[in-house]
Amino acid sequence: MSVKIFDTPEVQQFLRAVANLDGQGGDPRTKQIVHRLMSDLFKAIDDLDITPDEYWTGIAWLNELGTAGQAGLISPGLGVDHFIDLRLDAVDEQLGVENRTPRTIEGPLYVAGAPVEHGFARLDDGSDESGHPLVMQGTVYDAEGKPAPGAQVEVWHCDTRGFYSHFDPTGKQAPFNMRRTIIADEQGRYRFRSIVPSGYGVPPGSPTEKLLTALGRHGQRPAHIHFFISADGHRKLTTQINLAHDPLVNDDFAHATRDGLVCEVVERTDEASIKAHGMDGPFG
Ligand code: MBD
Ligand code: FE
Known part of the structure; x- marks a missing residue:
């Protein structure tokens, strides 16, 4: 009726x-x-x-979602976080602001208060035995394209099981493992050593997974690394890189992959190259 x-x-x-x-x-x-x-x-x-049955099923699901603390997890799954980014992009376009590095969503797994390092940081504590060493470096530029000395690079990512410290269901990770704040050097450069992260999957059996399943969707993210970039007198950039080798790089349940954020991990096996690129120190 x-x-x-x-x-x-x-x-x-x-x-x-x-x-x-x-x-x-x-x-x-x-x-x-x-x-x-x-x-x-x-x-x-x-x-x-x-129907009333449908409505009360939805209410029970919301209670389950809240108990699991997953409002912030289903939100990117339903595209709201990315929609907010599209609106911020549209504001920038209206103002004529060009972003050299696109923004993308924060996600629910950032934790404030990570250890602060200058120029170089090792992010992982070495406890993930299947971890493949990763080195990344770059320069923070300001809106005029000039290097930004002292800029703050907050970086966080998960381990090879897809688990983030502070949210690890096995309780196996030390606080702030794979989370650091790196202060860029006098030339705006930052550099870190860590391990290549795996993709992320929403918790099995969770209310988030149940809804995605009812939509015929998966709850997987490709391997990625999160960043907050900030500097005095500048607005903060929230972004990620998505690793090109992951088969899901363009099939992200959280809709965070964007053109300009997909990065190739280059394998270096010869000693000379490893030495030249360095593993454990700042630039030089
Ligand atoms: C993540 O690691 C993430 O980055 C997002 C956006 C959602 C869920 C898990
Ligand atoms: Fe993430």
Whole structure:
């Protein structure tokens, strides 16, 4: 059976009352947003004839999601994080701001307070025995294209099982493993040694995975490394690199892969090359 009551004055007035639009007190912006979101929900229930059983199934899922602390995990899965990036890109375009390195989503697994190092850092503590050594270096440039000495490079990534420190279900990683803040040198350069990370998968059996499965989707991310880049007087860049060798590099459940952020890992096996590129020290 299908009934349509959304557009009736009674329902419209009821929605205004729900958000206290015509009453005193509260925060005007919160009232405006809640009024709009509840209106959109009521309209969806009406349009799609969402049944009570379907609605209460959704509520039970939300409770499960909250208990698991996964609101921040399903959010990129449903594309909201990437949509917000597209809106920020559109603002930049309107202002004529060009981004040499594209932004992409933060994700839910950053932890503040990582150890701070100058110029060079080793990110991994050596405990991941299947870890393949990785060296990355670069220069932070400002909006004018000039190197940015003293810029802050926050970097974090997961291990070869796809687990991040502080979120490791096996409890096997030390705090801040594979998380560092590197202060760029006088020429804006940073350099780190770590291991090549694996891709990430949402926890098996989790509410996030259940919804993705119901959509016929997977919950996998390609191997990637996260960055926050910041410097005095400049806005912060949130980005990632996605590793080109991962078969899922263009099939990311979190929709974070972007043109300009896909990087090739180059294998170096000869001693001379390893020596020339260095493993454990700053530039030089
Ligand atoms: C991650 O590692 C991640 O980067 C994102 C965006 C979502 C889930 C896990
Ligand atoms: Fe990640």
